[in-house]
Amino acid sequence: MTEFIDLKAQYARIQDRVEGAVIEAMRGGQFIMGPAVAELEARLAAYTGARHAISCASGTDALVMALMAKGVGPGDAVFTVPFTFMASAEAICTVGATPIFVDIDPVTFNLDPKALERAIAALETADPSLHPLPRLGAQDLAALTPRGVIAVDLFGLPADYQAINAVAAANDLFVIEDAAQSFGGMRDNVRAGALAEIACTSFFPAKPLGCFGDGGAIFCDDDELAMVLKSIRVHGQGSHKYENVRLGLTGRLDTVQAAVLNVKLDIFDDEMEQRQRVARAYATALAQSGLDLVAPVVPSGYQSAWAQYTVVARDDAARTAFQQRLAAQDIPSMIYYPKPLHVQQAFANLGYREGDFAVSEEMCGRVFSLPMHPYLADEDVRRIVAALAA
Numbered sequence: 001m002t003e004f005i006d007l008k009a010q011y012a013r014i015q016d017r018v019e020g021a022v023i024e025a026m027r028g029g030q031f032i033m034g035p036a037v038a039e040l041e042a043r044l045a046a047y048t049g050a051r052h053a054i055s056c057a058s059g060t061d062a063l064v065m066a067l068m069a070k071g072v073g074p075g076d077a078v079f080t081v082p083f084t085f086m087a088s089a090e091a092i093c094t095v096g097a098t099p100i101f102v103d104i105d106p107v108t109f110n111l112d113p114k115a116l117e118r119a120i121a122a123l124e125t126a127d128p129s130l131h132p133l134p135r136l137g138a139q140d141l142a143a144l145t146p147r148g149v150i151a152v153d154l155f156g157l158p159a160d161y162q163a164i165n166a167v168a169a170a171n172d173l174f175v176i177e178d179a180a181q182s183f184g185g186m187r188d189n190v191r192a193g194a195l196a197e198i199a200c201t202s203f204f205p206a207k208p209l210g211c212f213g214d215g216g217a218i219f220c221d222d223d224e225l226a227m228v229l230k231s232i233r234v235h236g237q238g239s240h241k242y243e244n245v246r247l248g249l250t251g252r253l254d255t256v257q258a259a260v261l262n263v264k265l266d267i268f269d270d271e272m273e274q275r276q277r278v279a280r281a282y283a284t285a286l287a288q289s290g291l292d293l294v295a296p297v298v299p300s301g302y303q304s305a306w307a308q309y310t311v312v313a314r315d316d317a318a319r320t321a322f323q324q325r326l327a328a329q330d331i332p333s334m335i336y337y338p339k340p341l342h343v344q345q346a347f348a349n350l351g352y353r354e355g356d357f358a359v360s361e362e363m364c365g366r367v368f369s370l371p372m373h374p375y376l377a378d379e380d381v382r383r384i385v386a387a388l389a390a
């Protein structure tokens with residue numbers, strides 16, 4: 001039986017070590033901010049090259065905390081993509097700010113820096129003819145203050161931060177890297193987590209580095225920002241426990257989850273190599289198959305973390321046929337994402353409409369993801385591609 005993401009195979013590999021680490025954490029009795037948390041944070045910082053790694057309760061909390069640390073709130077606007085997981089835009093609304101959606105590049109599925117420039121210009125002049133804006137009253141729109149960008153490294157491939165950081169800097173905007181799917185990815189030997197001013201990742205079990213529940217981390221180089229993030233993590237704590245200098249939340253990562261992650265980090269480099277091997281096997285098999293499917297493109301200088309292996313069918317009907325052929329052979333496949341965020345009911349108050357972001361909408365109708373994990377054999381990959389062609 002082919003698994004979409006094989007966490008059981010991974011567990012079998014690390015069972016003794018991970019169970020030992022969890023028991024040790026439990027016997028230690030420091031369930032909150034125990035020694036495994038500090039160890040993990042040091043290792044995460046060393047791995048990514050970021051000066052600070054601040055663990056937290058989830059990838060969503062990481063985004064919310066980053067926005068809180070930047071002082072984002074009502075009246076502020078933050079640019080992000082509609083072709084992503086809910087949390088990327090949800091976090092902006094959680095702090096009371098307004099998401100301004102920007103379409104993606106059709107090849108990388110990541111934020112299109114040219115579209116970002118147009119969106120910034122449109123918001124500055126409150127002119128929706130330059131770029132689709134939320135359909136708020138003219139006054140509300142003009143009152144919005146552009147503050148930052150959340151770029152997403154979709155499916156594990158880092159976005160084009162060279163271009164995005166430049167556009168943001170020219171417009172006095174901060175950049176947050178949503179690296180929830182890209183931990184282990186890189187560009188020009190700079191790892192995801194260190195590609196923008198702040199990066200947020202997730203340790204949800206199905207992500208490239210996952211724990212046994214919810215978890216996340218925030219990365220940054222700035223000492224002051226790191227201090228604020230640590231304060232936000234515990235109710236805006238000041239210099240002692242019952243002094244509160246700002247609003248925060250209960251945003252900590254459990255010691256037990258940190259213990260799990262420390263064991264998983266020991267095998268992470270090998271797992272990342274295995275993901276590259278599986279991706280190469282897919283690319284070869286798909287090219288040889290002659291199937292009418294677009295394989296994922298990794299531009300030169302980039303490494304994807306391969307959170308997902310996502311292919312593009314000609315249209316929705318062709319996609320359904322491919323998925324049915326896989327299902328007939330008990331091979332799972334998934335659609336990430338079937339509906340773009342700008343037309344989700346949760347954002348209905350922003351007044352976006354179908355047609356606003358053509359590339360995101362088209363991709364929602366054409367993409368599907370194949371099984372991808374480090375324990376997939378080349379032979380399994382060939383069988384999956386053969387099933388697509390059956």
Ligand SMILES: *Cc1c(COP(=O)(O)O)cnc(C)c1O
Binds near residue numbers: 088178216
């Ligand atoms: C998973 C994910 C998140 C949220 O992470 P959680 O840990 O589930 O809260 C945010 N952004 C993207 C792109 C994700 O894939």
